[in-house]
Amino acid sequence: MSIVMPAPNPxxxxxxxxxxxxxxxxxxxxxxITEPNELRPWESDGLTAYRQxxxxxxxxxTVEQVSAVLRWCHDEGVKVVPRGSGTSLxxxxxxxxxxxxxxxxxxxxxxxxxxxxxxxxVQPGVTNLAITQAVExxxxxxxxxxxxxxxxSIGGNVAENSGGVHCLKYGLTTNNVLGVELVLMDGExxxxxxxHLDPAGLDLLGVIVGSEGLLGVxxxxxxRILPRPESxxxxxxxxxxxxQAGACVAQVIAEGIIPAGMEMxxxxxxxxxxxxxxxxxxxxxxxxxxxxxxxxxxxxxHLIGEIARIAEANGAVTTRVSGSEAERIAFWAGRKAAFPAxxxxxxxxxxxxxxxxxxxxxxxxRRMEELSRHYGLGVANVFHAGDGNxxxxxxxxxxxxxxxxxxxxxxxxILRLCVEVGGVLTGEHGVGIEKRDLMPEMFTEADLMxxxxxxxxxDPDLLLxxxxxxxxxxxCAELGRMHVHHGALPHPELERF
Amino acid sequence: MLEPRDVQDLRQIVAxxxxxxxxxxxxxxxxxxGFGTPRDAGLVSLGAISGIVDYDPAELVLTVRPGTPxxxxxxxxxxxxxxxxxxxxxxxxxxxxxxxxxxxxxxxxVTAGSARDHLLGFSAISGRGExxxxxxxxxxxxxxYDLPKLMAGSWGRLGxxxxxxxxVLPAPRVTVTLAATGLSPAAAYAAMACALGSNxxxxxxxxxxxxxxxxxVAGFAPSVEARCLGLxxxxxxxxxxxxxxxxxxAPLWWEAMTGQALAGAVRWQIHLPPRQAPALVERxxxxxxxxxxxWGAGRVWVALDKYGVQVRTEAQRLGGEAALVGAPEAxxxxxxxxxxxxxxxxxxxQRVCRAFDPAGVxxxxxxxxxxxxxxxxx
Numbered sequence: 001m002s003i004v005m006p007a008p009n010p011x012x013x014x015x016x017x018x019x020x021x022x023x024x025x026x027x028x029x030x031x032x033i034t035e036p037n038e039l040r041p042w043e044s045d046g047l048t049a050y051r052q053x054x055x056x057x058x059x060x061x062t063v064e065q066v067s068a069v070l071r072w073c074h075d076e077g078v079k080v081v082p083r084g085s086g087t088s089l090x091x092x093x094x095x096x097x098x099x100x101x102x103x104x105x106x107x108x109x110x111x112x113x114x115x116x117x118x119x120x121x122v123q124p125g126v127t128n129l130a131i132t133q134a135v136e137x138x139x140x141x142x143x144x145x146x147x148x149x150x151x152x153s154i155g156g157n158v159a160e161n162s163g164g165v166h167c168l169k170y171g172l173t174t175n176n177v178l179g180v181e182l183v184l185m186d187g188e189x190x191x192x193x194x195x196h197l198d199p200a201g202l203d204l205l206g207v208i209v210g211s212e213g214l215l216g217v218x219x220x221x222x223x224r225i226l227p228r229p230e231s232x233x234x235x236x237x238x239x240x241x242x243x244q245a246g247a248c249v250a251q252v253i254a255e256g257i258i259p260a261g262m263e264m265x266x267x268x269x270x271x272x273x274x275x276x277x278x279x280x281x282x283x284x285x286x287x288x289x290x291x292x293x294x295x296x297x298x299x300x301x302h303l304i305g306e307i308a309r310i311a312e313a314n315g316a317v318t319t320r321v322s323g324s325e326a327e328r329i330a331f332w333a334g335r336k337a338a339f340p341a342x343x344x345x346x347x348x349x350x351x352x353x354x355x356x357x358x359x360x361x362x363x364x365x366r367r368m369e370e371l372s373r374h375y376g377l378g379v380a381n382v383f384h385a386g387d388g389n390x391x392x393x394x395x396x397x398x399x400x401x402x403x404x405x406x407x408x409x410x411x412x413x414i415l416r417l418c419v420e421v422g423g424v425l426t427g428e429h430g431v432g433i434e435k436r437d438l439m440p441e442m443f444t445e446a447d448l449m450x451x452x453x454x455x456x457x458x459d460p461d462l463l464l465x466x467x468x469x470x471x472x473x474x475x476c477a478e479l480g481r482m483h484v485h486h487g488a489l490p491h492p493e494l495e496r497f
Numbered sequence: 498m499l500e501p502r503d504v505q506d507l508r509q510i511v512a513x514x515x516x517x518x519x520x521x522x523x524x525x526x527x528x529x530x531g532f533g534t535p536r537d538a539g540l541v542s543l544g545a546i547s548g549i550v551d552y553d554p555a556e557l558v559l560t561v562r563p564g565t566p567x568x569x570x571x572x573x574x575x576x577x578x579x580x581x582x583x584x585x586x587x588x589x590x591x592x593x594x595x596x597x598x599x600x601x602x603x604x605x606x607v608t609a610g611s612a613r614d615h616l617l618g619f620s621a622i623s624g625r626g627e628x629x630x631x632x633x634x635x636x637x638x639x640x641x642y643d644l645p646k647l648m649a650g651s652w653g654r655l656g657x658x659x660x661x662x663x664x665v666l667p668a669p670r671v672t673v674t675l676a677a678t679g680l681s682p683a684a685a686y687a688a689m690a691c692a693l694g695s696n697x698x699x700x701x702x703x704x705x706x707x708x709x710x711x712x713x714v715a716g717f718a719p720s721v722e723a724r725c726l727g728l729x730x731x732x733x734x735x736x737x738x739x740x741x742x743x744x745x746x747a748p749l750w751w752e753a754m755t756g757q758a759l760a761g762a763v764r765w766q767i768h769l770p771p772r773q774a775p776a777l778v779e780r781x782x783x784x785x786x787x788x789x790x791x792w793g794a795g796r797v798w799v800a801l802d803k804y805g806v807q808v809r810t811e812a813q814r815l816g817g818e819a820a821l822v823g824a825p826e827a828x829x830x831x832x833x834x835x836x837x838x839x840x841x842x843x844x845x846x847q848r849v850c851r852a853f854d855p856a857g858v859x860x861x862x863x864x865x866x867x868x869x870x871x872x873x874x875x
Contacts, residue, residue, distance in 0.1 A: 067532060107508040115769050116690040117795075161639045168636070175614050195770040197795050200602065200818045200836040201866075202654070202846050203613050206646020210639050230696040250555040252751070256578055256717075265659035293733060296727070299720030355635045357556050387637040388556075427637040435640070442640055443630070450629045451642045453852035458844065469641070481856065 002408060003050065003091075003433045006467045008098035012078055012266040016055060019078060023058050023100065026068045026286070027258045031106075033057035045083070046148070047091040047434055049350075049404060054081065054095035061106045063181065063189060063219040070217065071187025073100060079463050080185070082213040084124065084156025087148040087198045089351060090162060090432025092212050092468060099466075102217060104155050110134045111220070119178060119195055120225050124155025128162070131223060139443055140225040143170035146428070147336065155218045161210030163428035165335075168386035169294075170226070172428070174209040181220035182208060185459040194222060207454060212430050213456040213465040231292035235306050237311040238285030238318035242266060243362040244288035248314040249385045250358060255310065257303055261292040262386035263335050269342065269380040269393070273334035276341035279337065281334050282318045283477035289385065290331050315365045332433070338382045339393065346378065346395035354418030355427035358388045367417055368392060375410040377403070390418070416441050431469045439471050448472070453479050498524070498540040504659045506626070511657065515856045522861035523653035525563060525574045525595020527587040532599070533652075533834045535826050536862030543594055546659060546765050548698060551560025554579055557636050558617065560662045563594020580668040582609040586755055594658050600650025604701035604713065604754045605801040607693065607792040613649035615664045621648065621656035623856025654867065655853040669700075669715035673725055674746035675738040677710040682790075683775040685710045688736060690771065690794040695731055697724045702780070703789040704751030706778070711749055712738070716796070752789055754800025756822075763824045765799040769817025780811050804828045809836065833865040 012019075025034045033039060039053040042182045054118035060066045073080050073301050079099035086093050107123035110131070114120075115138050120131055128149040131142040146152055152162065157173045158180060170176070179193030199205070208215055233281050239245040245264055247447055252259065265273065265288045274281040281288060283384040289311070295301040321326035334341075365381065372379045378395040392414055396407040415425050415435060419442050425435045439448060448470060455462065456476035466473065501507035514521050520538035524530075547564035554577040561570055561584065567585060570593045574580060584603025585596045602611040618632025628696070631644035648655060680688060682704070687701035692712050698720075701713040716723050729738045741749075752758040756766065769777060774794035781788050784807060787800045799808055804824060812819040818836035838846065842864055850867065854860070860867035 040612065083578065114770075114772070115694060116687075118690075118694055142693075161643065163637065163639075171610065171614065171635070172639070174560075174646065175610055175698045184845075188841050190845060191839070194816070196768045196817055197606065197792060198602070198611055198650070198768050200768075200820060201838050201842070202849055203600075203646045203650055204842070204845060204849065206649075207642050207644065208611055209646075212641045227696045229698075249647050253557065254555045258667060295716075296696070296723045298723035299717060302719040355552070355633075355637050357558075357635060359553070359556065384637070388635055389637045396679055423635050424633045424638040424640045426640050427635075428639055430639055431641065439574050439641070442633075446627050447631065448641075450623060450627075450747075450853070451631070451644070454642050454644070454647075454849060457848035457852045491566070 002405070005052070005433070007098060008096070012098040013055070019100070020078070022054055022072050023056065023069065027058055027065050028070065031059040031061065033059070037431065042095060042103070045086040045088040047089055047094070048433065050091050050094050050433060052097060054101035055098055055103045057103055059103045060275065063183065066102070066183045066217055066219055067189055068203050069100070069102060069186045070183055070185055074186045074461065074463060077463065079466055081465050082159070082217045084153035084159065085127065085151050087152045087156065088430060088432060089353070090426065090430040090434040092430050092432040094433055096467065101374050104153065104217070107155070107219065113225070114195070115140065117195065118225050119222055122154055124158070124221055125153050128152050128154055128157055135225050135227070139228050139403050142223055142229050143176055144173050147267060153386065154223065155169055157216050158209050158221055159211065159213045160430045163389070165263060165384060166419070168262065168384070169258050169260050174206060176224045177209055177221060178224060179222035180205060180208060180218045182216040182218055184216050185461070185464045191393065195447055210379040212469050214430060214455055214469060215464070227361060231297045231300050231400065232292060232294040232328060233300045234290055234292040234322045235304055235307055236281070236320045236331050237289040237291065237316045238282040238288045239289070239314070239316055240288040240481050242365050244315040245289050245385070246358060246361040248289060248311050248316070251310045252307055253316060253386070255306065258307060260294040261290070261387060263290045264288065264383040265335065265338065265387040266381040268337055268378065269382050272341040272345050272380060273338050277333050277337045277378050279330045279334045280494050290335055292328070335382065342380050342393045342395065347397040347399065350394040350396065350411055352390065352392045352394065352411050352414050353387045353426045353429040354415050354423055355387065356418050356421050356423035358385070360421040364390070364417060364421060368414060371410055371413050375406050377410055378414070384427070386431045387427070388423065391414045412438060433468055437467055437471045439469070449474065449479055472488060498542055500542045502545050502548065504622070506628055507541070507543070507546065507657055507659065508622050508628060508821060511622050511624065511858060513538065514858045515624060515626050518856065519858065520726070520861050521858050522863065523657050523859065525592030525598070525695045526566070526590035528591045529595065529599050531823050533829065533863035534865060535830055538861035541657070543657065544592065549573060550660060550781050554665070555601050558634055558657040558662060558664055560634060560660060561593055562660055563592060563658045565593050567591045567593050567596050569699070574665050575668065578668055579665045581615060581663065582666045583611050584609070584754070585612065594661060597649050597661060598651060598653055604703055604750055604791050607702065608700050609797060611649070613646050616645040616649045616661060617664050619645055619648055620660040621658045623656045624856060628659070632662065636664050645710040654850055654864065656859070671718045671721045672713060672715040673713060673721055674741045674750070675712045675725060675728055676741040676746070677732070677736040677738055679706070679708050680710050680736060682778045684736070685790070686771060686775050686794045688732065691731065692728065693793045697728050703750065703795040704794065705749065705753060706788050708744050708748060710751065711746065720818045729759065730733045753791045756789055756800070759789060759800035760800055761787055761802050762801030763804045763828060766820045766822045766826065767817055768795060768797060769797065769812060769815055771795045773815035777811060777815055777817070780807070786809070804832065812836070825869050835864060835866070864866040
């Protein structure tokens with residue numbers, strides 16, 4: 001519980017009634033929530049260790065309402081925290097005591113599907129899975145598949161640049177979004193991209209995706225939809241240890257195969273998953289790989305054979321190829337249930353999300369074991385093996401005094417380790433509040449100031465989702481200062497702050 | 498022309514220009530200087546900041562300095578059976594930095610993404626003369642704003658990249674072209690949409706004005722064979738698809754991908770919703786234009802003898818955008834190269850430019866919108 005949020009502004013708290021009245025004038029009826037007991041369900045997102053009831057919740061239904069809410073808050077200097085479905089694992093939608101929580105859940109319509117041009121235009125509150133459901137009758141789907149896809153919204157996916165198990169082959173959200181309608185903090189409505197590729201000028205859409213709700217509020221999203229592959233097959237491979245599994249992964253890719261999904265689990269994760277869903281995972285192995293290929297049946301048959309051959313050459317002790325669609329789904333059932341399965345063997349767990357260069361995996365796992373002993377906390381690993389994205393699950397008990405703090409310290413050490421070996425703090429969950437204070441591990445002050453200047457270009461008063469992503473709140477005037485070289489200031493006629 | 502020997506040199510040049518109110522134009526191989534308004538900003542070549550920094554094929558990651566020739570990069574990774582999936586193309590001398598900064602992508606873009614989708618990280622000198630990095634050297638990362646997206650296709654307006662990390666992917670083992678002839682633009686669009694929307698995994702689709710439609714099928718041999726049997730069945734009764742040998746297909750793909758074979762001194766690149774392409778080319782035919790469709794009709798190259806405003810207005814009317822990619826100096830002096838953005842987006846774009854370059858060092862005069870930049874103070 002070491003993350004400190006910006007201190008509430010007493011002036012804002014003092015005018016709460018005025019703010020409520022203004023919001024009710026914009027969003028009528030039940031779209032403004034103010035009663036303390038009704039605010040409680042909104043007090044956290046998927047990072048449940050952190051809770052803060054919002055000052056109030058506003059649930060607009062139209063882009064005009066979003067614009068009016070933001071413009072009023074902008075003019076009055078009131079902070080706003082946008083929220084999709086609230087499934088963020090990094091605290092991206094954590095409310096603030098002095099901020100309006102802007103819930104986008106009422107934007108639930110699929111507006112248009114163009115199957116010939118392979119796009120869908122949807123509102124941001126549509127869930128990830130609902131996009132696929134809207135187009136699957138015609139043989140299409142939306143590719144990014146974060147594990148929360150039943151619940152998470154496409155607007156939240158845009159904010160977090162969500163991934164999923166298939167993103168090595170099909171990309172993250174950013175590679176599958178063609179356009180957004182966006183409301184800036186001052187209420188201005190802009191459209192970035194749309195129904196065609198590569199719009200003119202700077203790729204502002206590219207920087208919106210993954211901006212964690214700090215740059216604008218998305219009110220419409222145009223996504224690419226893809227034809228469903230003809231078939232998919234999976235192979236389950238057990239290895240004595242993670243080193244051999246890692247060598248197998250490297251060789252699969254070196255031989256030119258990009259699987260649709262390639263997941264690794266370590267012994268504790270295998271045992272937890274098998275105990276939970278009983279899908280027949282081998283229990284006498286040190287590492288388990290699930291490799292899935294998709295495409296024409298002839299391709300799947302060919303590649304499954306190649307992967308089995310590579311696995312054997314790298315010391316596989318068990319290899320099972322899915323013989324039916326039911327068996328393929330069973331292979332995945334254990335992996336997809338890994339988090340709740342770990343939840344059964346430990347009162348609480350803390351899910352990390354670093355990425356490393358895959359070749360460093362054996363070393364990272366070894367050092368993670370040392371850290372596990374040091375902190376006296378267990379860890380189970382699930383791993384998007386194809387792209388090096390680790391999800392260590394740290395096991396702890398929040399009811400034991402000090403264990404949550406130890407789990408957080410352990411997690412921070414894991415992320416520092418990821419950066420040290422050439423990786424990153426987060427592969428798909430976002431920085432949010434969770435990794436905010438670790439940003440200097442990966443970036444210099446100059447790097448972070450350059451990123452924050454982007455924030456200033458969109459929201460110069462820093463009112464939208466403050467306290468997230470960046471460890472220091474630089475005022476924009478301070479960030480805008482030019483260094484003076486040789487005593488000469490460029491454009492001396494311009495006013496400086 | 499200034500030719501910094503290293504990053505430190507480059508940083509000093511930018512810092513001095515910022516202090517003196519100077520303007521700089523960044524150059525890779527200088528092969529695309531004909532894009533944009535004629536200008537006289539100081540030229541800074543990044544040609545000497547070159548070489549491979551790190552390449553680990555199994556990690557799918559390549560780190561390279563901007564002045565490295567594109568041909569050298571492609572030869573290096575081809576030696577490991579890999580490729581840049583966005584299919585960059587350029588004239589001899591084109592560099593990897595210039596190619597990414599120009600947002601160049603080939604026919605595979607429709608299924609594999611553009612330069613922006615494959616630039617994982619970079620280091621650069623901002624217009625403040627400061628070094629900074631963004632992104633990372635691993636294939637999956639969401640730490641901080643995705644500045645590589647902004648840098649790809651920015652044409653040197655934000656900063657001078659000093660190192661680029663790119664995602665590389667396995668090159669297909671086998672590539673086959675299936676071709677149809679004699680289709681009208683509307684029929685060709687329908688055929689390309691059908692192919693790209695099928696599960697035959699067509700990786701590129703193009704159509705030339707003289708009635709040649711191209712579909713590319715690539716991958717492992719057993720898969721390619723199966724798809725090449727399935728696709729003609731999909732089109733039976735609609736058109737005949739024949740297998741075209743590589744020697745015949747390669748120049749046709751080049752024509753569709755680059756538009757360079759089109760006849761005319763004034764050249765446009767139009768991006769639009771593919772379904773609008775048949776209506777666009779009908780208008781272009783009436784104007785006497787030559788054209789070629791790529792990206793399943795999402796990109797149309799256009800060439801005309803003379804400048805006419807209709808090309809851009811038609812593209813816009815149909816929900817698309819037109820970039821003026823080549824024209825005599827007098828035309829380029831009068832007509833903005835990039836399609837004009839809506840006012841709100843243009844203002845936002847200028848604020849983002851200023852976030853990297855408050856003094857406008859990189860506002861070289863190449864782009865009309867940057868010349869008005871001073872009305873948007875930092």
